[in-house]
Amino acid sequence: MNKRSFHKLTPRSIRAWQWGSAFGNLFFFGLPVAYGAVFGVDNFHLWIVSAIAGIVFTYWLLSIVWIPYLRWKYWRYSVDENEIDLIRGVLIRTETLIPINRVQHVDTRQGPLLRWYNLSTVTISTAATTHEIPALDTVIADRVRSQISTHARLAEDDV
Amino acid sequence: MFEVKYQPTPGWQKMMFEFQRQHPIAALTRAFGLIRGNLVTILVFLVVGAQREEFPFLWWIGGGFLLLLIIGIAGWWRFLYRIEEGELQIKSGIFVRKNLFLTKDRIQVIDISSGVIQRIFGLVKVDIQTAGSTSRAASLEAVTKSKANEINRILRRNGSEKLEEFEQETDQNNRKIFSLPGKDLIIAASTSGRFGIALSILGTLFSQVEPLISDSEIFEFFFEMLPSQTDTFLVFSIIIVFVVVAWLISFFSTLLMYGDFNVEVKDDELVISRGIFEKKRITIPYKRIQAIYVNEGLLRQPLGYGSVHLESAGYGDDKGTGSIVLFPLISQAKISKLLHEILPSYDITINGYRPPVRAARRYIFRSAFLLTVVTAGLYWLLFSSNWIWLLSILSIGWGWLKYKDAAVAWNKDTLILRNRTLSKSTSIVKRDRIQDVSISESWIQRFRNLCTLQVYVASGDHGKSFVVQDMEREEVFELLKELQKNNYSLKTDGLINERPIPRVKIPAWPEQNPALSST
Numbered sequence: 108m109n110k111r112s113f114h115k116l117t118p119r120s121i122r123a124w125q126w127g128s129a130f131g132n133l134f135f136f137g138l139p140v141a142y143g144a145v146f147g148v149d150n151f152h153l154w155i156v157s158a159i160a161g162i163v164f165t166y167w168l169l170s171i172v173w174i175p176y177l178r179w180k181y182w183r184y185s186v187d188e189n190e191i192d193l194i195r196g197v198l199i200r201t202e203t204l205i206p207i208n209r210v211q212h213v214d215t216r217q218g219p220l221l222r223w224y225n226l227s228t229v230t231i232s233t234a235a236t237t238h239e240i241p242a243l244d245t246v247i248a249d250r251v252r253s254q255i256s257t258h259a260r261l262a263e264d265d266v
Numbered sequence: 267m268f269e270v271k272y273q274p275t276p277g278w279q280k281m282m283f284e285f286q287r288q289h290p291i292a293a294l295t296r297a298f299g300l301i302r303g304n305l306v307t308i309l310v311f312l313v314v315g316a317q318r319e320e321f322p323f324l325w326w327i328g329g330g331f332l333l334l335l336i337i338g339i340a341g342w343w344r345f346l347y348r349i350e351e352g353e354l355q356i357k358s359g360i361f362v363r364k365n366l367f368l369t370k371d372r373i374q375v376i377d378i379s380s381g382v383i384q385r386i387f388g389l390v391k392v393d394i395q396t397a398g399s400t401s402r403a404a405s406l407e408a409v410t411k412s413k414a415n416e417i418n419r420i421l422r423r424n425g426s427e428k429l430e431e432f433e434q435e436t437d438q439n440n441r442k443i444f445s446l447p448g449k450d451l452i453i454a455a456s457t458s459g460r461f462g463i464a465l466s467i468l469g470t471l472f473s474q475v476e477p478l479i480s481d482s483e484i485f486e487f488f489f490e491m492l493p494s495q496t497d498t499f500l501v502f503s504i505i506i507v508f509v510v511v512a513w514l515i516s517f518f519s520t521l522l523m524y525g526d527f528n529v530e531v532k533d534d535e536l537v538i539s540r541g542i543f544e545k546k547r548i549t550i551p552y553k554r555i556q557a558i559y560v561n562e563g564l565l566r567q568p569l570g571y572g573s574v575h576l577e578s579a580g581y582g583d584d585k586g587t588g589s590i591v592l593f594p595l596i597s598q599a600k601i602s603k604l605l606h607e608i609l610p611s612y613d614i615t616i617n618g619y620r621p622p623v624r625a626a627r628r629y630i631f632r633s634a635f636l637l638t639v640v641t642a643g644l645y646w647l648l649f650s651s652n653w654i655w656l657l658s659i660l661s662i663g664w665g666w667l668k669y670k671d672a673a674v675a676w677n678k679d680t681l682i683l684r685n686r687t688l689s690k691s692t693s694i695v696k697r698d699r700i701q702d703v704s705i706s707e708s709w710i711q712r713f714r715n716l717c718t719l720q721v722y723v724a725s726g727d728h729g730k731s732f733v734v735q736d737m738e739r740e741e742v743f744e745l746l747k748e749l750q751k752n753n754y755s756l757k758t759d760g761l762i763n764e765r766p767i768p769r770v771k772i773p774a775w776p777e778q779n780p781a782l783s784s785t
Contacts, residue, residue: 199708
């Protein structure tokens with residue numbers, strides 16, 4: 108079997124994810140607030156509220172400082188004329204193989220945060236599932252997209 | 267734009283090339299369709315409505331039905347169709363107009379069926395599927411039989427002008443019909459797993475009726491009648507009554523659903539028809555079949571029965587999933603024979619792997635943990651009976667069964683996965699139907715050198731996945747390599763390695779005992 112070359116995501120994606128989780132995970136601070144609003148904050152409940160708040164704060168901090176880096180570290184992808192191979196995951200590591208002739212369409216998309224960092228997400232859809240390669244440099248993302256669609260077209264001609 | 271040649275026809279009857287409405291009954295079926303589709307929302311509204319004093323309950327129901335009927339009539343009025351030069355043209359939509367033009371070459375299947383309402387008025391429903399991946403492309407809710415036949419004749423593939431009568435097609439050659447014997451239907455109904463649905467319906471009903479009953483004198487009367495009034499006794503008797511009623515509901519609903527079940531095997535498609543009051547007819551071209559799976563329910567497996575299902579791309583039931591019941595109940599000894607007759611390439615037994623022994627405790631832990639937590643919660647909140655801990659002992663046995671049944675096998679064109687949630691399920695997937703393959707390892711699995719395999723196939727508008735957990739890592743990666751080597755297709759370039767230790771043969775349906783096969 109030929110050796111395949113894996114690529115990593117653009118390192119800038121770490122920054123984008125950091126900002127993303129810094130704002131996105133603020134939502135979890137609603138949990139202790141809601142608990143306090145329902146049960147009050149006197150003696151016994153105070154402990155529970157502060158425990159929840161502590162856990163949420165730790166998670167929030169980790170999701171900014173450490174998790175984006177780990178996510179980037181374990182993400183890799185490879186695209187060739189036969190298949191797309193995605194390896195990712197921090198706690199649960201997942202490898203997904205998508206035969207190229209099953210690809211129905213490929214898109215790139217970009218939210219405001221990714222646009223700020225000039226990044227794009229490549230979305231790969233088959234008849235059953237949708238996978239994405241998050242946060243690639245926009246130029247690379249466009250290249251990957253056209254690469255996949257070219258391979259997919261050629262593979263279909265084969266069949 | 268369109269050249270129209272008029273022919274003398276009765277004034278009220280329009281020719282196929284003129285825009286026309288469906289039969290007015292379509293308004294009614296549409297209204298009922300809306301009710302069925304939004305049952306949950308309607309129930310919620312009813313619950314809210316019942317709380318208010320100033321609005322009587324019946325007004326709510328009557329008003330709601332009137333509204334739906336108006337929507338139905340408007341929908342019927344604004345729905346126009348015609349067939350022009352082999353092209354079906356539909357204009358629909360009350361406010362937003364939608365034009366749908368379907369050419370004859372794109373139409374794959376035309377299904378003619380009839381629901382309860384259609385049958386009362388002697389009408390039929392026409393469903394039209396195209397080759398695309400979207401589900402039923404067009405449907406005419408209610409048209410007369412002669413019109414349906416005409417549509418079928420004009421739009422039939424290959425443009426064959428051969429007139430095919432509804433349900434009395436003339437070509438008898440090359441067709442096999444399998445039907446469900448009455449005895450099997452009764453077994454299917456009494457062991458059907460439709461308990462859950464029935465229970466949830468009962469629960470909703472009970473919560474509605476309960477305030478009415480508890481105020482009435484009947485309830486107090488019953489309380490006097492009951493011999494011993496311990497709380498546990500009351501709770502248990504209520505549970506038993508619920509289960510019995512739920513079982514009855516599931517029994518009769520299955521009876522109605524799968525009564526008169528037939529599978530008809532044609533040259534290039536399967537036709538499945540079922541239902542006593544509401545006739546359902548589904549046509550599945552062979553090339554749409556993505557996978558076959560056999561379910562052996564908890565009650566059915568010990569009796570030696572299972573049900574056969576198939577996954578079809580694009581078209582399935584109304585909910586958009588592509589799972590279709592191929593045979594609602596069959597003795598395990600006959601599965602192989604049935605598959606051989608209907609889909610020969612799926613009748614196959616190959617050597618495969620089971621998860622290693624060290625995975626057993628993970629299976630048991632996973633099943634037992636959640637149930638034990640739930641049990642503990644119940645023990646604390648409701649019962650103080652120690653018998654409830656039986657549940658968590660059962661869950662250990664459940665985990666063991668899950669471990670015992672998990673298996674994966676593959677050869678050069680087929681992948682077979684077997685697993686169990688509650689019922690044991692054996693899935694047979696052709697390799698060129700696999701959409702993608704995922705292998706995942708959590709950090710504990712990585713530590714134990716295990717991994718989880720997940721295979722996706724297309725089904726309905728989405729996909730369906732088959733999972734086997736905690737397999738030996740090397741074996742699954744070997745599978746992955748094989749898939750890659752042959753590029754997921756059936757074109758094999760070289761021999762598949764014969765694996766040295768075949769641990770298990772799956773699915774290995776039991777051989778048919780000649781003494782028993784007389785039924």
